[in-house]
Amino acid sequence: MKEIINGLSVFLEGSSKHKPIIFVHGFPFDNTMWKAQIDELSEKYFCIAYDIPGLGESPAGDGQFTMESFVDDLEKIIDELKLNKPVLCGLSMGGYISLRALERMQEKFSAIILCDTRADADGNEGKLKRAAAIKRINTEGLAPFAKDFITNCYGDVYKQNHKEEFEKRIAKSSGFNPVGVKGSLLVMLSRTDTSDYLEKIKIPALVICGEFDALTPPLVMKAMADKINGAEFVIIKDSGHMSPIENTKEVNEAIGKFLEKI
């Protein structure tokens, strides 16, 4: 079922009587990146996935977003749906949003799942890369940037074995509103660093990383997990940055076991 909340497209699967899980997608993707997890988990859990402003089906408006406005959107969804202490599950940019949401309102969540993400903010080199990406989108259009960026996100195993799905992802993201994509780039460029907050996380945490993740590599993620009290760290085989898509079996197993325990 789809609902519009705060102007955003929000997708609900499973019974609202069950424990809620909110899935926050990465960049430049949309809610559909969580399909394999939601297909499996919605029998036992109330699964909520939404499109971040300007990506997927959510409108870009003027593209003037901040990390704070992204967290405001998430809070609005929790409040509108009257969700009782949802589990928060974010990948990459979705992880940045999740960590900032925890920093602002940890008491609203019962557990956190961080997939292929990091707590540190962009350094100077990273900021300049975001600026170059915006310039490239302005001069060449979105498609060449989307193709290169998404190609880096996936590991070789997936790209070789799932050529059609991989090409479809590129085509889908290439059709997003460039204003929204550039808005997300600016949000990531200007986000705050949540590293110092990691040790203050009191809720159960699962940290998942694809073994070949080139954007948020296992060493970076292990160091992050080590700073979260009691966090579980799971490496996903044959996977790059998009572990929930690239190795659905292992990711679903890790999430399923974690949810059973909390």
Ligand code: MLT
């Ligand atoms: C993502 O997957 O959301 C992006 O790789 C995040 C980023 O570019 O920092």
